[in-house]
Amino acid sequence: MSDPSTTSANDVTVPDGNTWNERIIAEFRANAGYVSWSSEAEFAAGRPIPPWMPGFDEHFDERGMPLILVHNIGAKSGRERINPLFFQPVDNGWAVFGTHGGSPRDPAWYRNLMANPRVTIEVGTETVSAVARLAQGGEREQIWAREVALVPKFAEFEATAGRQVPVVVLERVDG
Incomplete structure (x- = not known):
């Protein structure tokens, strides 16, 4: 039986949006409103926080982005x-x-x-x-x-x- 929190496309299992949002929300709450940037692999797999983008480096610190x-x-x-x-x-x-x-x-x-x-x-x-x-x-x-x-x-x-x-x-x- 397949995991209902994932979908399979071309034999690659990708977590659904709700699972990712739950991770982002948990990270937000654990880090007083900050969430780390996604790696390129995480972003490609559907993690909704993007990889680092130009412009953010001057405004946010190592905790990630608010x-x-x-x-x-x-x-x-x-x-x-x-x-x-x-x-x-x-x-x-x-x-x-x-x-x-x-x-x-x-x-x-x-x-x-x-x-x-x-x-x-x-x-x-x-x-x-x-x-x-x-x-x-x-x-x-x-x-x-x-x-x-x-x-x-x-x-x-x-x-x-x-x-x-x-x-x-x-x-x-x-x-």
């Missing part, structure tokens, strides 16, 4: 999801980016946030409530420009996708 865990409700399923995401601190919250690795489609988490904007965020060792909203106009352009300056690969993702990458602001909610 991520944010966004707990959201599935737009179709109604079930809780947890998505590890790149983020940028903004005012009273965090911005996240729907690059989907350059896919022409928005990521599922983006659709979930637009349908159900009340979320819980894990950042570092803190857990907070937040509300998601789409950044637009000048606000979006300012946040996006800062992110592309930090991670030039994101501009490539947007060009490849042929769509404007959504920038979602997760604003902290008191209480």
Whole structure:
């Protein structure tokens, strides 16, 4: 009987996304919000944290890169999801980016946030409530420009996708 957490393609067993996300989430929680970069082999096998990318070396240390865990409700399923995401601190919250690795489609988490904007965020060792909203106009352009300056690969993702990458602001909610 095959392991339900894996799929086989050309005799290569690759863990499914949920198994990888569980590993990323566990690593995030064990390391106060930091996750190590994937090796080229891990990334090729489907680990969702990419190999080191230019631009990150100046901003992150040997602990890896900081991520944010966004707990959201599935737009179709109604079930809780947890998505590890790149983020940028903004005012009273965090911005996240729907690059989907350059896919022409928005990521599922983006659709979930637009349908159900009340979320819980894990950042570092803190857990907070937040509300998601789409950044637009000048606000979006300012946040996006800062992110592309930090991670030039994101501009490539947007060009490849042929769509404007959504920038979602997760604003902290008191209480």
